[in-house]
Amino acid sequence: MEATRAKLIKAARAAFADKGYAGASMDDLTAQAGLTRGALYHNFGDKRGLLAAVVNQIDEEMAHRAHTIAQGAGHDWECLVAEGAAYIEMALDPEIQRIVLLDGPAVLGDPSQWPSQNNCLAVTRTAIEGLIDKGLLKPVDAEASARLLSSAAFNAALWIAASDEREVLLPKAIAAFRALASGLLAEPEARSRDRR
Amino acid sequence: MEATRAKLIKAARAAFADKGYAGASMDDLTAQAGLTRGALYHNFGDKRGLLAAVVNQIDEEMAHRAHTIAQGAGHDWECLVAEGAAYIEMALDPEIQRIVLLDGPAVLGDPSQWPSQNNCLAVTRTAIEGLIDKGLLKPVDAEASARLLSSAAFNAALWIAASDEREVLLPKAIAAFRALASGLLAEPEARSRDRR
DNA sequence: AGGTTTTACATACGAAGCGTATGCGTTGTT
DNA sequence: AACAACGCATACGCTTCGTATGTAAAACCT
Incomplete structure (x- = not known):
């Protein structure tokens, strides 16, 4: 779903900007978006893929x-x-x-x-x-x-x-x-x- | 000892250049220098401190x-x-x-x-x-x-x-x-x- | 419409890494 | 010679990532 991608990217923007890439936890980040890491790895492959989408x-x-x-x-x-x-x-x-x-x-x-x-x-x-x-x-x-x-x-x-x-x-x-x-x-x- | 600092910095330069900062393991890095993480945290405080010294x-x-x-x-x-x-x-x-x-x-x-x-x-x-x-x-x-x-x-x-x-x-x-x-x-x- | 496959996400598991707390040997001090 | 301080090693816990597995819903085929 495109909506979940948008929610994850939005949460990632906030988390990466606040904690930095290395300091941002995927668990916290996805929870903030009302999801889990499963959605993340399904949509973006890995943490790098999420950063690439945000960038x-x-x-x-x-x-x-x-x-x-x-x-x-x-x-x-x-x-x-x-x-x-x-x-x-x-x-x-x-x-x-x-x-x-x-x-x-x-x-x-x-x-x-x-x-x-x-x-x-x-x-x-x-x-x-x-x-x-x-x-x-x-x-x-x-x-x-x-x-x-x-x-x-x-x-x-x-x-x-x-x-x-x-x-x-x-x-x-x-x-x-x-x-x-x-x-x-x-x-x-x-x-x-x-x-x- | 200044010698251990030099050995650690030397090993860190090689490791950081090869694996990148995030990808470099402190265990591997210190072992490469014939030491352990104990020497590292004693001399440089943390991983960031080591990078600062190398930089x-x-x-x-x-x-x-x-x-x-x-x-x-x-x-x-x-x-x-x-x-x-x-x-x-x-x-x-x-x-x-x-x-x-x-x-x-x-x-x-x-x-x-x-x-x-x-x-x-x-x-x-x-x-x-x-x-x-x-x-x-x-x-x-x-x-x-x-x-x-x-x-x-x-x-x-x-x-x-x-x-x-x-x-x-x-x-x-x-x-x-x-x-x-x-x-x-x-x-x-x-x-x-x-x-x- | 009913059964099957595929999708989208959650849950569970294992492994790696960092930082700290503790232990041990050596050196210096008086 | 006893004690303190220093330098480094060892041991432990906690966090985190990536994957493997599970599950429910949607899509597809006939």
């Missing part, structure tokens, strides 16, 4: 939010910067940090080979490809640039969240992100757009 | 290597780029990937608050601070820029290592890294044009 769900949500935010804010390169800033701010969510940024890579391996195919990364890559086609960016490798950019954004969020002065660090991180991203800009005329 | 050791080695490589290769900004490239190449080592980049953050939390204080990051930050003082870089926040830059390098390595065409991806990643880093460069003509 996939969150990743899709993030990619969707980032895409809409980026579309609503500015055009072209400003759009790319807004997307990165959106990633940074989204990654301040403890749930996203713990599940997607910390436990996800450790348990499932590098995000580039996740079953979810990492939708967030795909969004950034296509955005970069579009800007390259328009001639606004240097002819860099879109995949590589997207990876570097998104990972920079996410790790910035890790750093900010671990600190106790988030309000001070967040603008600094976004400014640094903007500076780094400006390195992708094609040389002369587009650069005038990079101020601050 | 600290590797981090110091990496920072040392990066510093010497960067000093030997070029000056000023080229030095910074060489440092980033060195991080990327070092992070292709499976031991570093598994222990420092994957399990480390998941178990110990964000690197910025590690007991080791993350020497790698410190090296990059001081390098950036020096370049800012020379006026070669924009007056960005050194801490933020260093975090974004080093995390970008490390995640690039994760991506490359997970792929099966490392020789093709490595130059692409370094090129993209150079492009991003160039965004930190001060631009006299553009800045004078924008001054108001």
Whole structure:
């Protein structure tokens, strides 16, 4: 049943975010959902499979939010910067940090080979490809640039969240992100757009 | 005894790199070092403490290597780029990937608050601070820029290592890294044009 | 519609691992 | 020489995961 899958994923999101992947007990988790471990192993195979499902769900949500935010804010390169800033701010969510940024890579391996195919990364890559086609960016490798950019954004969020002065660090991180991203800009005329 | 600590750390490096943190058994690990779990809990408190010690050791080695490589290769900004490239190449080592980049953050939390204080990051930050003082870089926040830059390098390595065409991806990643880093460069003509 | 298979989940079982409490030998102290 | 402290080993309990088995309902076939 699809309903039980949803209930388990919901409970897993809460448990993984609160206790971490290793600290979350399958018994407690399933009981929270009004089920037992039997349902879990039937639907997801093992604990890793459940985490993969949870990560996939969150990743899709993030990619969707980032895409809409980026579309609503500015055009072209400003759009790319807004997307990165959106990633940074989204990654301040403890749930996203713990599940997607910390436990996800450790348990499932590098995000580039996740079953979810990492939708967030795909969004950034296509955005970069579009800007390259328009001639606004240097002819860099879109995949590589997207990876570097998104990972920079996410790790910035890790750093900010671990600190106790988030309000001070967040603008600094976004400014640094903007500076780094400006390195992708094609040389002369587009650069005038990079101020601050 | 310091000798037993060294033996345990050595065995732990091998075990963590091979089986991963969660998959490494303390019994097997200590037996490999000719000891038992008693020595472990006496010297390191718990499994996390052992990982922290291992991470600290590797981090110091990496920072040392990066510093010497960067000093030997070029000056000023080229030095910074060489440092980033060195991080990327070092992070292709499976031991570093598994222990420092994957399990480390998941178990110990964000690197910025590690007991080791993350020497790698410190090296990059001081390098950036020096370049800012020379006026070669924009007056960005050194801490933020260093975090974004080093995390970008490390995640690039994760991506490359997970792929099966490392020789093709490595130059692409370094090129993209150079492009991003160039965004930190001060631009006299553009800045004078924008001054108001 | 009735019997059979398959599905969806619960229950029971075994094994492994971590952390702590305790024990033992050795070294240092006075 | 007796006693304390230290370093490490041994023993125990508790938790947790994965699998194997059981069961009731649904789906399927004729």
